Amino acid sequence: MAGNSFGKLFKLTTFGESHGVAIGGVIEGCPSGLKLDLEAIQNELNRRKPGQSKIVTQRKEPDTVEFYSGIFEGVTTGTPIGFAIHNTNQKSKDYSHIKNVYRPSHADYTYDKKYGVRDYRGGGRSSARETASRVVAGAIAKQLLASIKINAFTSSVGDVFLDKPYQDLDFSKIESNVIRCPDEATAEQMISKVQEIKKQGDTIGGTITCVLQNVPVGLGEPVFDKLHAELGKAMLSINAVKGFEYGSGFCGARMKGSEHNDLFNEDGSTKTNLSGGVQGGISNGMDIYFRVAFKPVATVIQKQDALDSSGNIVEMQGKGRHDPCVVPRAVPIVEAMAALVLADYVLLDRVSRL
Numbered sequence: 001m002a003g004n005s006f007g008k009l010f011k012l013t014t015f016g017e018s019h020g021v022a023i024g025g026v027i028e029g030c031p032s033g034l035k036l037d038l039e040a041i042q043n044e045l046n047r048r049k050p051g052q053s054k055i056v057t058q059r060k061e062p063d064t065v066e067f068y069s070g071i072f073e074g075v076t077t078g079t080p081i082g083f084a085i086h087n088t089n090q091k092s093k094d095y096s097h098i099k100n101v102y103r104p105s106h107a108d109y110t111y112d113k114k115y116g117v118r119d120y121r122g123g124g125r126s127s128a129r130e131t132a133s134r135v136v137a138g139a140i141a142k143q144l145l146a147s148i149k150i151n152a153f154t155s156s157v158g159d160v161f162l163d164k165p166y167q168d169l170d171f172s173k174i175e176s177n178v179i180r181c182p183d184e185a186t187a188e189q190m191i192s193k194v195q196e197i198k199k200q201g202d203t204i205g206g207t208i209t210c211v212l213q214n215v216p217v218g219l220g221e222p223v224f225d226k227l228h229a230e231l232g233k234a235m236l237s238i239n240a241v242k243g244f245e246y247g248s249g250f251c252g253a254r255m256k257g258s259e260h261n262d263l264f265n266e267d268g269s270t271k272t273n274l275s276g277g278v279q280g281g282i283s284n285g286m287d288i289y290f291r292v293a294f295k296p297v298a299t300v301i302q303k304q305d306a307l308d309s310s311g312n313i314v315e316m317q318g319k320g321r322h323d324p325c326v327v328p329r330a331v332p333i334v335e336a337m338a339a340l341v342l343a344d345y346v347l348l349d350r351v352s353r354l
């Protein structure tokens, strides 16, 4: 299996399956001398972990990260940082019904056809459990970036939308509710929506908005590795993501150039920011903001038709502990992936000119 690494200089490789012994990763290229706040790393993992509230999967995992290398007396040594998170609460029996059956819109069919061998327990390598390793690496990247502010929040659940520009939001309120929406009234409606859907044994999609502030001018490597292209890849690599747009996004396609242009101020900043902080693939010093769309997850606790490995359409009842809506747990994953992109591009930028 190729494609388990992300980044060029600040590079994360992850390993592990949902019901294996452990998941984890190796980070190469983290500069030496970074004093790490290990508690802050664990806090990021706690924001992603299952069982954290009534509206997420009830799998109970402590998700405690153990570091094996690359850190000495709390400071990075410049050598590979190896880490693991042990899986402790697997219930593999919950998955025996999909041993020879492919769930619709999950990764069972494609993994089986591609590799011919499939660890069906908990979705194996296709499980979003893998993203815990990204959160660990992202938390380290955040500490490397220090002055750059990265905030993601839930901006819609189904047809419940947060209809406020991000500039009017107080990001310190993101963690004040279980859905991670900084507007309390909208958060309540979103939570009710998830609860209602969960009662029906169904699932629902949603969007996450992410804002990157204090990003210096000059990050991004045209032509193929434009900053927004890398952010897009990072976000689209997260399980269940179906869409990515930055700046004016798809709305920009309906506008005229005279309306869309961000006119300059004398200091190079712009009066508007429909560009979303990136021009020509390079950051321009304005806020970078983007939205990520998550589908309703495939495993519904209802009867649905599925395909078995012998080619028969069979009725299947979803089982196990699943997320009715992934967005609250995906907020720290989006932030982590954004941090990995920025850390990599900050390091790459150091060799761009004399």
Ligand SMILES: Cc1cc2nc3c(=O)[nH]c(=O)nc-3n(C[C@H](O)[C@H](O)[C@H](O)COP(=O)(O)O)c2cc1C
Residues within 6 Å of the ligand: 057, 105, 106, 107, 123, 126, 127, 128, 131, 238, 239, 240, 241, 297, 298, 299, 321, 322, 323, 326, 329, 330
């Ligand atoms: C935080 C998070 C939690 C998820 N939890 C579940 C889940 O409980 N059940 C499920 O079927 N899919 C879940 N998914 C989605 C699957 O991992 C994903 O749909 C599957 O790997 C197929 O990939 P694709 O949807 O990107 O094509 C979750 C995704 C994320 C980001």
